[in-house]
Amino acid sequence: MEAVIVLLVVVAVIVGIVGLLNSVRVVKQYERGVIYRFGRVNPLPKEPGLRLLTPFVDRMTKVNMQVVTLPVPAQEGITRDNVSVRVDAVLYFRVVDPIRATVDVQNYEFAMLQVAQTSLRSIIGKSELDDLLSGREQLHEGLELMLSTPATGWGVHIDRVEIKDVALPESMKRSMARQAEADRERRARIITADGELQASQKLSQAARTMDANPSALQLRLLQTVVEVAAEKNSTLVMPFPVEMLRFFERAAGGGATSGTGTAADTGAAVPVAEQAAVPAPVEEPAPEVAPSAERAELPAPGLQIPDPRTPEE
Template identity: 45%
Template structure:
């Protein structure tokens, strides 16, 4: 833990530190340039004194002081870093092999932990991202992988963030970039989608025919109840034909007139 890292230097350690301080003071005009260090606004410095971390908090930004003979320091960049997850061949829960890649955004939240708890926080985070991608996607079906990328990315981000917390790393965001399917599966899915579209089109056409039949049935019932309505329809048809300037005009005779002549 951090208390152990900042423990006592011991008698010999303090003797060396005091001797180094005296040496620095005596040669101040020359050693001052080796004692003053600068870190940028986005950086922090973790100082080691005789191999031990000197403080519970990293130094910076700005100027800080080190003893030239006993102190060393490591600069840690606090800016957000992104990296691509190389394409990974993954077997989904329903036994489909897919190739998936992604991108991860992370930053150092604890400079001391990122230096003391892991040899290379950046490299370790990259390797962990690859294994996490395979582990998370291995529990998903292909349909879930294609339709719920955002949920999968959030699950990966949570898992990575928890795993890298001891390294002083904060995983801010994970994105699934591309999901590549085998060519045979792509053709099968395309054929299935086309068949589904054709089936929907047939259903829509059948519904249209059914609605048209219902409308014709209702119209025939209305006409049967009102013979004069049929005569008006005849006249409207005659007007339409006459407006088109045809040479032949067909005039429909009312049915009651024809029946009258037939009785005679």
């Protein structure tokens, strides 16, 4: 009898230990526990910490409340301007209502993946190629709005959704490269023409300034000579300008009355009055030549001229 009592006590202790181990649950900080009692869900999920359940009665399902990063597979589609593209995206979401995420939908992660794929295909068909390449912010907002409608009923909050990559056909890439090259060439030609216009305006202004002061032209010439001579790889032949001679004459105080050289030696122009005073050179008549001396006598017509060669020749 005593053995039976001891056996019952041992069995009770074992059952109690098993029930205690079965009723003790640890909920982590980033989790929430959904309790099912006889198949009915408890409206209040368990908070993080050590939790005791009713043995053999309660069942608990843990729901992760962290942000889930869900990559959306690449989807092929045709844009509104008839360009075939391949677009992939990434979705960031988290569970805000663990009761609805476990009761209202069977697998919320798989459901969100399918909704993201269909929404991405829909947004590709409604957009143009330029919007997919440059105006992605509006597309992200449109995708988030399309995903938020079913996600709200599943207790899921969409943090953000972004398009990762847009794959284009090789022919379209070449066409876009040619377009970009043509646009850059156009801008380069416009910039070059604008530079030539500004340079011509400055050169015209400089020409007017040098015309008002001839010495500036000589200084510019000397500066050009210095620039060419700095290279030391060419021979420069520089004519001596007449204006420089005049400058030296004025510096020496010679002017038109001093100096031994004439106007023809210095290259200066002779005044009109001086040209009138110079006597004109007298042309000498050519000597007359007698026609008889110049011309040889020609044989009369009809006469035969003897051959001076001998028969032996």
